[in-house]
Amino acid sequence: RIVFVNGSYVPFEEANISIMDRGFLFADGIYEVSAVVNGKLVDNEAHMARLDRCLKEIDIVNPYSYEQWIEIEKELVKRNELKEGCVYMQVTRGAAERDFSYDKSIKPTVVAFTQVKNIVNNPAAETGGKAISVEDIRWARRDIKSVGLLAQVFAKQAAKEAGAVEALMVQDGYVTEGGSSTAFIIAGDKIITRPLSRAILPGITRLTVMRLANEKNLTIEERLFTLEEAFAADEAFITSATTFVMPIVSIDGKQVGSGKPGPLTKRLRALYLEMAGA
Numbered sequence: 565r566i567v568f569v570n571g572s573y574v575p576f577e578e579a580n581i582s583i584m585d586r587g588f589l590f591a592d593g594i595y596e597v598s599a600v601v602n603g604k605l606v607d608n609e610a611h612m613a614r615l616d617r618c619l620k621e622i623d624i625v626n627p628y629s630y631e632q633w634i635e636i637e638k639e640l641v642k643r644n645e646l647k648e649g650c651v652y653m654q655v656t657r658g659a660a661e662r663d664f665s666y667d668k669s670i671k672p673t674v675v676a677f678t679q680v681k682n683i684v685n686n687p688a689a690e691t692g693g694k695a696i697s698v699e700d701i702r703w704a705r706r707d708i709k710s711v712g713l714l715a716q717v718f719a720k721q722a723a724k725e726a727g728a729v730e731a732l733m734v735q736d737g738y739v740t741e742g743g744s745s746t747a748f749i750i751a752g753d754k755i756i757t758r759p760l761s762r763a764i765l766p767g768i769t770r771l772t773v774m775r776l777a778n779e780k781n782l783t784i785e786e787r788l789f790t791l792e793e794a795f796a797a798d799e800a801f802i803t804s805a806t807t808f809v810m811p812i813v814s815i816d817g818k819q820v821g822s823g824k825p826g827p828l829t830k831r832l833r834a835l836y837l838e839m840a841g842a
């Protein structure tokens with residue numbers, strides 16, 4: 565397995581970074597994930613744009629141009645002969661003597677690696693997955709794809725222990741998003757998802773699913789929705805780079821709709837798979 569560390573492609577076993585890295589000490593960094601299907605990056609331009617925006621938000625100069633990032637991703641896909649899975653990229657502020665404040669001259673640390681995953685033929689997408697709800701205990705800048713993910717570690721571990729595929733995070737009765745996904749519900753012919761704000765990550769898959777739905781004249785409503793509305797919805801699904809469109813068939817043990825992946829959800833998944841070249 566070949567990984568990328570600070571400009572070099574090295575065997576996984578030889579890759580290392582400093583114990584003083586601010587990503588390690590302060591979670592002072594951001595990450596990005598792009599899916600790979602049939603050896604090709606999916607919707608990658610938008611992921612790279614979000615990476616750039618997140619770096620700006622945390623005052624780190626993007627160490628690479630858009631073209632350089634693409635080259636790193638493609639090189640990793642090639643060297644690891646990746647057919648289906650993802651490329652994970654992380655940029656931290658870099659290594660320096662431990663101090664909360666930072667010197668702008670610190671050189672960012674960049675790591676990137678590939679992971680093999682079943683995305684297209686994911687059995688959970690056929691049957692639909694269970695979800696649980698948890699309180700959203702995260703900070704106030706969830707629009708930044710920060711590597712500080714302890715709240716999501718709690719949420720997703722609780723989901724796993726409950727045999728669920730995702731935890732829906734809830735604040736003041738309203739669903740914010742999934743532990744690592746955007747949440748959608750369908751009521752009648754309306755596809756409902758929360759509008760963008762600092763309360764959620766601007767999902768790239770979210771945006772593309774909305775565009776694909778729009779092209780087919782399906783109705784998207786961007787508004788807050790409660791957990792109660794999700795229980796009562798006709799269909800529910802989550803989206804993310806590595807799950808695409810994943811049907812949710814129960815929440816907290818309550819069946820959603822028919823208890824099977826719904827027709828609109830299936831249609832959106834098919835549209836997304838087509839877009840991804842699956």
Ligand code: PLP
Nearest residue numbers: 744745746765767768769804805
């Ligand atoms: N929301 C959160 C909190 C996430 O961690 C993720 C992805 O990991 C998403 C939403 C979905 O974003 P994307 O579709 O860009 O993968």
